[in-house]
Every structure is written in structure tokens, then in C-alpha cells.
Amino acid sequence: MDPQQQFLDVLDRDEAERRFHAVIQAAPLEAEWVGLDQALGRVLADDVASPVDVPSFDRSNFDGYAVRAADTYGASEQQPRRLTLTKETIATAVVPQIAVKPGCASTIATGAMVPKGADAILMVEHAEMREGELFLHRPITPGFGIAFAGTDIARGETVLWRGQSLTSRETGVAAAVGITRVSVRRRPRIAIISTGDEIIEPGHTMRPGFVYDSNARILADALRELGAEPVVVGIVSDDHEHLRACVQQGLASYDMVLLSGGTSKGAGDISYRVVQELTDPGIVVHGVALKPGKPICLAAHHGKPVVILPGFPTSAIFTFHEFVAPVISQLAGHSHVPREKVSARMAFKINSEIGRTEYLSVHLVKSSDADTAANVSADKELIAYPMGKGSGSVTTFSHADGFVTIDRYVEQVEAGAVVSVQLLG
């Protein structure tokens, strides 16, 4: 190993991203049809237009009486208006048979179809029944208590959009317009290979100088959280031929190959040596001005991305979210989803190295009460406390509430400065 040879071409973060995206194919994957009961979490490949009006008929919003609004004008406590009930009691799921004539009203259930002639619903609690006649004490306006056909969703209206991630709210809307299948993007399938002579699988006995492979687990589950399908190849250590075969197999079968560990140029760093053999174009970035995450290696082969993440867990997961997650989102067909951020005040002054983008893991703590409207409680102000541990730590990322990105041209963040914290977990 000649440590002097490492990272000769450390790039700026944005330049690294540009070079990587210039050589990868990250268009959305092909579409496939799935049943709506399998659609949760998938990404829509096409807009969905409603084939029906919702509601599909003029619908009563209340239990009460279908009336002509004009018949209620002038009604008051002193001078109640009197209406005659028709013989019809309109339940749900039936088409009313009797039109409501002037001076008449039909009993109607919530969700039932408004009969011809009627243009408003008198709520049951606003009327009084005496000897088969209805007395009302206040006027109502035309349209009151009626959901008119198509007012919630009009036939032909776009109700869901290409690139939307389907939560229960979206699958509910699809069901409401009567749809049973949706066209979604195939999930990206990503090969995960762990390297490093010192890496052993969880469950095996710890030996001096070794560490458990946590990157395979965290990357696989982080990929699942992004809607991708991880394929955990396992640990490949000191066997160059075997690692080459695994990378080739990954390129042939999956949408991306993700290695972790062995990013150095040293002789012991098998990942780098194997990925270095790739062509068209092979490695385009090796070393980025990031803290943590400097040794990341970005490559491609005929448009398919190959990434070597640093072996240290915190470095691996930050560079994953910085360089890999956006590509997964593109492959998955997601429309751009801004990451969730909150504002906080920095607890104390932070010095950062000029020329290097720094990700500062922080704890968030609520400060004293902020102003609130009476009885409507509001959030407290947040204070960001930087965490102490380095990139080798397993716990920094898992215990942090979020992180602050300190721009490469910023040397100091003052105590009390308002910063934007990207939330984790």
C-alpha cells in the first residue's frame, strides 16, 4: 500500500454529481400494471383521470327532508312554514319515484339521491313533525345540504399524477373513482456487495481486528424505504476474481451495483481495483470534498451506475443519501420530492473547513414556548446541538435527529444562527 497515491483528484460535490449524472442512465424504469390492493408505496407511471362523476348523482348530505328552498323563505320561530310530506321515504341506493312539488317534502337519508323538484335538504334537527306535517322555523338557500353530481370529482378530471408515490390517501381516491388497477413503475433492483478483509457477517463470532457488516443491512433497508428492491450479494473479501464476477453479474441482472468498503487506491482495496477495470466509461469520480464521505467512488458501465461507498457506516449512509438516493428516485419515476426540513437555531458556534461540504449531525431540542393562539397549541422553537462522534461511528447517524449541510464556502456558523435541518428517521 502506498498511501501517498490516494485521492489525487478530489472533486467538489456538485462537480462530482455532474460527472456522475453525465454518464448514467437514470430514466424512470418501465411501467407495469398492479392491482390497487398491491399499489401502496408504488410510484404512478401515468396520470389517472376519473371515469365517473363523484358523487355520481345529487346526493343528500344529511338525514332530513328534501324540499324546495323557495318554500322555506320567510320561515321563523314566530311564523313557521308548514310542508306536507310525500309518501316516499328516500333511502340510499334507490332512485326516488316521486317528484317534490311546491309545498311538499320527502324524507331522505344521508347519502341518498335528491328527488326531482327538490333543491335543498332541511336537516332533521331543524324541523318538527306534528300529525304528519312538517313545521320549519328557518329558511334555507337552494343547494343547502346537497353534494351535486361531479362537484367533488368531475368525470375526466385528473385525480392522481404520474410520479406520485401512492399512500393510503391516493389509493383511496383511486377506489373512489372505481379504478382497480394502476400503472406503476417497476421497482429498481439494486445489488449490494460488501467488501473489506475485516468485515464479517452478523451472527458470526467476533475476532480481533474485525467488524460486523452493518452497511449491507442499512443500505438494503434504506433502499426498501425508497421503494427499491435490494439484492444482498454478501461479503466478498480478498478474492479479485470472485468480486469481478459479482460485479459483472450485478451489471447484467440489476439496475445498479452498490459496493461498500475498499474505496482506496491501495493494493488492499479490492473494490477499487475491480471497478477500475470497468469501461464505457468506468470510474468518473474518486474522492469528493465531503465530510464525512470523501473516499466515495462513482462509476458507470454502459449507463448503469456502479458506486463504491466508503466502508465507515456514517460515511456510507451520508454518501448514499447524497449520491445514490436521488438516482433511485429517478429510476423509480418519482417526481421531485423535496426532503423534509425544519428550521432550528444552532446551539453554539461551528467552525467548518473551507472547500469541503460538511454534513453536521445534530440533536434537536425544543426551546421555551412560542406565541400561540388561545387553545390552539403551536410548535416550540428548535435548537440544533451538533453531535460529537466521527464517521467511524455506527451510532451517530442512528441517534441524530437530522443534519445541517454547511456549504463549502462557509467557514463558520454562529451560535444562534437559523439553519435548515434535514430530518432523519
Added chain:
Amino acid sequence: MDPQQQFLDVLDRDEAERRFHAVIQAAPLEAEWVGLDQALGRVLADDVASPVDVPSFDRSNFDGYAVRAADTYGASEQQPRRLTLTKETIATAVVPQIAVKPGCASTIATGAMVPKGADAILMVEHAEMREGELFLHRPITPGFGIAFAGTDIARGETVLWRGQSLTSRETGVAAAVGITRVSVRRRPRIAIISTGDEIIEPGHTMRPGFVYDSNARILADALRELGAEPVVVGIVSDDHEHLRACVQQGLASYDMVLLSGGTSKGAGDISYRVVQELTDPGIVVHGVALKPGKPICLAAHHGKPVVILPGFPTSAIFTFHEFVAPVISQLAGHSHVPREKVSARMAFKINSEIGRTEYLSVHLVKSSDADTAANVSADKELIAYPMGKGSGSVTTFSHADGFVTIDRYVEQVEAGAVVSVQLLG
């Protein structure tokens, strides 16, 4: 149908919750062991303590040289210190064989074991190699560049807690301490039954007076999002015997029975009539002072919850989140997770009915820039715009960014008041 008989006993929201929780068994379900690769999204049934130190040995954080810090004291550009390299180059996964004596240094890789005698790591970029000897220009302190055994995680330390929901961050920590299986709570299994003569399944042809069943889909997927397993029984309309059999089957096989539609006391409302037959204790709440959601019906049979949600989609999903979701969390063994909220200013004055808790669906819009530290961007202030549509709307809940809960004693929220918005989706 006699509409006059409905909702004779409308309860306050909190009193309704108290009565419901007094009669249901909502203790965490039994624990089961799952492989770590199946653990994502599950809830821990027990604390997890680390069986190992992490790192398990004193580990180098850098590529560089293992030295005695005392040998570096006084080093400067003018007076560099000179060290003699040992014959050993320490790679990862090996136990160093040569102790570092005063005046000496061993080449070491990132992640490798620090040799005996050495107490600091000189980074490769801070030293110069000339003719087999090492020249250094600055002093370092003892411990610099070393992650000492157990400093990230100590053996026996609790690393994950009972009641935690496992994200990729937690599964990564479990892998890092060498664990392959975790004890998690069984997922709650919930029967979902849709009722209402006017309800038809998506995929069937729309007929006059009918509506597609969207509640079964949104409830099933909302349950999945909470980590439960929905069992969609389907639509049961005008058949009392059949619905009774479905409810009995649900009580016998699942952890909760969730009906939607037919909450009224009227003759057409089969759900109420069937649930009314339950004993020990049967229905404890029918009608709550909520908008939307008033007709909700809460019941139990021998501790097992039975809930009839209102048929209108927006009412169903609000009352689901208010009364059902907390029970699911308890059954799933979640430790209390506060719902995610943001502060916003109300766009205009809102009048609300005294005595009724109101859920106001809102759109959130960012206002003009707030103060930020230079180059570290922060959030803008949020403005909450109430949405217009009622509880019969399918789109209100799916299009809203969140909702504001207006307390039952609050009659007005002023324009510009700071309110707490519970985020959706």
C-alpha cells in the same frame, strides 16, 4: 326510519375516548422472533443490548502512521521531527505483530488495529516520507485518529429500545453489534367490513344512486402504513344474518373489527343494528361532538374493539386517525410517537361551533423569506388556507396538506393566529 331518534347521546370527544378505552384490551400483542432482514417496519418487543464492543479494538480512523504522540511534540515546519518506520504495514483484519517503540512508526490503513506502543495516528497528508524515514511538521495529541474499543458502543449497552419502530437506521445498528434476529410484536390483524346498500366495489359499473367503496381501500392501506395487517372482508349490504356472521368471525379471528357506513339508528342502518346485539359491554359510544365524524360508534366485546366509522370518506378517515389509529399503535407495541406537526399562520378568520371539536383541513403555502444565516438556507413561514369541501368529499383529505384541530371551547381563530397543523401524507 325515524330520523328523530338519531344520536340522542352525543358525547364530548375526550369522554368518548375514555369510555372506549375503559372497555377495550389494548395491551401490546405477543412477541415473535424475526430475522433482521425481515425486521424493517416492525416494533421491538424488548430492549436490545450490544453483545460486543464497537469498535471491538482500538481502530485507526485514517490511512497514515501509528505513532507515540510524545514523539511528535515540538514538531514544526522549521524543526520537523523524524521517525523511523517499522517493517510492518498494518492492513485491516490483522493483529499487528510489532510494537511501536519510541522514535518509530508503523504504516497503518483506515480501519486497521492500532499496534501496541502507539497512541495516535498521524494522517498521511500531514507527514512526508524521505528515503525510508518519516518527517512530521506538527504535533498531535494522544488518542488523535483512534476510535478506542467500545467508544461507539460499549458491550452491554442498550442500543435499541422496546417500542421502537425499526427503520434502516435501527436495523443497521443491530447488524453493527452482530445481531441476526430481533424480538418484535406480532402485527395487529384487523377485519374491515364495508356496509351500506349504496356501496359497490370499484371495477363494477356505476349505477344511479350508488357510490364506489373507497373506505375499504383507504382503511386497509392506512392500517398497513401503521404496521397492521388488514383483512378486507368486503361489502356486506342488506343481509343482517350475513353481517352478524362476519362480525362474529372477525371477533373470533382478528384483533379488531372495523366497519364503515350505517352508523345511524334508523332501520336502514344494518351496522348499528348488528353491533347493537353485542354484549360485554357492546356499544359504549354512539355519536361524538366532532366535525366531521359525529356519527361514529365505539363498541367492544370481551375487550376486543369494534368500531363503526361513518360512511362518508372524510369523516371515516378523521375518526379512524382519532379513535382507531391510537389503539393500533398500542396493540402494535409502539412507544408513544407524537404526531408530526408544524406551526403556521391562519390565512383568514375561522368561525367554529362551540361544543364541537372541529378538524379543519388546510393547504400550507410558504410565505416570503424568513431570516437565515448566510448560505445556510432555512424554512419560510407557513400560511394555512382552510379547504372548502365537506365530509362527503373524497378529495378533501387526499388533497389537504394537514389539519388544524379547533378545540371545542374555541369559537373563532383570528386571521394571522399561529396554529399547529398536523401534517398528512
